[in-house]
Amino acid sequence: MDLFESLGTDNQGVPTGEHGPLAVRMRPRSLDEVVGQDQILAAGSPMRRLMDPEGSVPSSVFLWGPPGTGKTTLAYLIARAGERHFEEVSAVSAGVKDIRAVISTARHRLSAQGEETVLFIDEVHRFSKTQQDALLPAVENGWVILVAATTENPAFSVVSPLLSRSLLITLHGLTDADVRTVVERALNDERGLAGRYELGEAAEDNLVRIAGQDARRSLTLLEAAADGARARGVRVIEVEDIAQAADGATVRYDRAGDQHYDVISAFIKSIRGSNVDAAMHYLARMLAAGEDPRFVARRLMISAAEDVGMADPSALQTATAAAQAVALVGMPEARIILAEAVVHLATAPKSNRAYNAINSAMADVQAGKAAPVPLQLRNDAFSGAKDLGYSEGYKYAHDYPGGVAQVEFMPEGMEGTRYYEPTDRGYEANITPRLARIRDVLDGSDGSLG
Secondary structure (H helix, E strand, C coil): CCHHHHHCECCCCCECCCCCCHHHHCCCCCHHHCCCCCCCCCCCCHHHHHCCCCCCCCCEEEEECCCCCCHHHHHHHHHHHCCCEEEEEECCCCCHHHHHHHHHHHHHHHHHHCCCEEEEEECHHHCCHHHHHHHHHHHHHCCCEEEEEECCCHHHHCCHHHHHCEEEEECCCCCHHHHHHHHHHHHHCCCCCCCCCEECHHHHHHHHHHHCCCHHHHHHHHHHHHHHHHHHCCCEECHHHHHHHHCCCCCCCCCCCHHHHHHHHHHHHHHHCCCHHHHHHHHHHHHHCCCCHHHHHHHHHHHHHHHHHHHCCHHHHHHHHHHHHHHHHCCCCHHHHHHHHHHHHHHCCCCCHHHHHHHHHHHHHHCCCCCCCCHHHCCCCCCCCHHHCCCCCCCCHHHCHHHCCCCCCCCCCCCCCCCCCCCCCCCHHHHHHHHHHHHHHHHCCCCCCC
16 A cells, blocks of 8 residues: 555545654645745746646646755645646656556546546656656646756756646745744644643744754654653643754755755855855865765866966875875865865965866867967977978977977967956966967067076
């Protein structure tokens, strides 16, 4: 028997959750009970129209958002709104055969009884490309109304043909006020704790903080904390009950999902912005969540080259040494090594001019600006090279003052092109005047480097 069946379902197959955990019992049964997500539930919005049985032909929809924001609830409400049959498939365990069986039954139901089927797939990003492709005919022909929920960006995890045939609706994490509303409702509602417990102010603040914009987590914590208060023989849920229920604040971080990319993005941007404290915070979040410290070290090497650059060339040496040390030492001591590298990079002067230079040069090459190599620069280490003029006119740099000779190094048509323009920050400030003199010699406007 399916879990939801054991919790109770209505005559459409929609789980009622009458006997389940608090988070299931308190699941909204109408749009009026939904907390948060005002931006997608406004009058005239696609989601509102999807729930209007008198509206236009319903579309399949992808619900993208963090955990505990109402994706599953909206799927149930879509089914109830149009008195549609509800089917749920697990993206973790279902195969192509299972999907086709559900679609076949739904197609028969539609043709024989005129009853639409909502096919709900949670964590659809776990479906393979083959499994997602199996949904295409049913979505395109309207045999099912697909409601797919995901915590990962569908642009990266869902095949384009399926996504283009569906609405994409983005849900946001709940505000602290939203979470408080959810908690207070659960404390007083007959489906919830029915007024049997009270929540102390400090305990509520702690619960909201630990829940982290996740309604389901807030209710799971509340139920466990209430059980702790019951075991102590009291009605008031205190901070220690919340702390015991949480067993420490769990860091929300999915090493294969959006949090992985969001946190590492914030980490690198904090280093680039020279905010060492923010960079240290994001480093701690990654390490506390079990991120591979070698991955962090690799990103530090990239940051040293891209963002610090020639303003402090030693930053790349520090990052490289940190990567080697992390690989040798491992956690937990690797955190100290990474922290030192973060401090160096975040507090170092910044320059992305070398990064910009190679990007500009690559753009020119890709645009077809790749004329033949000048004859004086070509390899002459083969018989007959001299007869072809290879190396003729080449000046050996070490024979000239300052080690720079006037030679045209650029291909024809690109003479005078400049890619690298140093800043006046850090070590790079020393490069600026020297490079100016070098370019004067190369251009022939000055006889020697001096």
